[in-house]
Amino acid sequence: MSLFLSQLFNGLATGLLLALISTGLTIIYGTLGVINFAHGALFVVGAYAGYTVYGITDSFVLAIAGGAAMSLAVGLIIERGLMRQYYSRPPEDQILVTFGIGIILVEIVRSIYGGVSLSVDVPAWGQGVAHIGSLIYPLYRLQALGIAAATLLLLYFILYRTSLGLIVRAGIEDAEMVNALGINVKRTFLLVFGIGAMAAGYAGMVDAPIVTLLPDMGHRVLVDSFVVVVIGGVGSFPGAIIGGIIAGVILSLTSIVDPAYSHVMLFVVMALVLILRPQGLMGQEGRE
Template identity: 55%
Template sequence: MPPLALVISQIFHGLILGGMLALVGSGLTIILGTLGLVNFAHGAFFAIGAYAGWLVFEWTGSYFAALALGALATCAIGFVVERGLISRFYQRPHEDQILLTFGLGIVIVEGLRAWFGGIGKTMPSPEWAAGAISLGPIIYPTYRLVVLGIAVLSLLAFYLMLYHSRLGLIVRAAIEDTLMVRILGLRASRIRAMVFALGVLAVGIAGVAMAPIVSINPDVGARFMVQSFVVVVIGGLGSFPGAILGGLIAGQIQTLTAIFEAAYSDVALFMTMVAILALRPRGLLGEEGRK
């Protein structure tokens, strides 16, 4: 039986990983549910966020500036990419859209590699979040708790935007009844660009927040992208609450499995996804008939 301190520590790890996966998955859900676009470049935007945050921190020395400007820079890049490239593919077959975003992700990753090199960068955690604090039987890094706070506040902000604003009303309407929104003419180019940029903003925040924890390299977002797709499938396609629930479940599965055998953490996650789909094909919070 694993020591109690180890189990508690891994539960906290799972909450933090789950929060970040929920944030990344929520961005993927917003784009997929509203635009019907499977964004295989999502992980590349995570890397853009991490590099943007690192650059701002190098220039300013301010963590808050890095978090805000890094996320906004990622959002702006997403807006430009949508307007200049992705907007031309909405009427194309889904196969073309998949190839486009997959290829876009490769181009972004290799562009980052050419610009910054393949050696990982490091972004220190802010001084005010250095060290560790006592949480009962464990000593836990302070910055990881800050990351959990960022995930919670960001998800709350996205929730308020989606459920208590005009843009959120349009986004949720598109998720619930895409055909009706098209008939009403609400899928204008400006709305599509804003929705895509919003989804990219979520993954940009996650990229900057995780920068002091992971090694910043061009491939840093690949693992998060794969896991975020699992999160969306577990929670239910197009369901924002489902993305949050799926992220928390995925985080706990990954970290608790690692107590016994770290090599099987991904296996356990995918087996859980298969089991959920076998029992509930639309996901935990997905609705019947959603496409």
């Protein structure tokens, strides 16, 4: 029972972090129609930038802010300098250019930090264990769960309780109509791409003390995030949260039996969702 509860908490923490990453991916695709294959690389950029800030300042809070800020800056540069030229291009062109951007970003990180693995120390306030009944659980993992949940709540507030969120959600439904109403859609698209990139970098640094930093770690995150988006529904913020939790719990609980089959089960669930509900659990028809 202790092992099951431990893995369940691991699954919730992993799931909420995946939801945070996938939120950025799904709002970029939902609003801009761009399948961003550089999203995993932005996760890597945020983690490594936060690692550098952490080493300089010895402040984990500043490290998270630094990782998010760097990913935001890179995302804004990508959108303004390149992606804006591809919104009207075929999807395969968008896939190729974002895939290429992702490779370039990863190789830049590799050239700066090398290909060796790096570790991020758990902050002082996250060291130790928490006692939950008979369960002894690492304190920082619980805190990471709380940080991810609080951030998702903040993003929910922005998307559903602010004028910016209204424009973004309207853009997901009909970008041409938003443009016809006199709203500067290009500026909104820039902001949306930046927010999506920032969410990936932010999650990268939050996850850094739990995982080992490697330049190629974004590939796994990218694949898992796409699975989350498919399960939850393209363009759906609640779907990203539900899909992330489902994916995290599946990955974690399956590892109890055999870690080699954890991703197999994840893809089995994705396949079942595509068969039974192609638009995803919370998606709308026409967005699949």
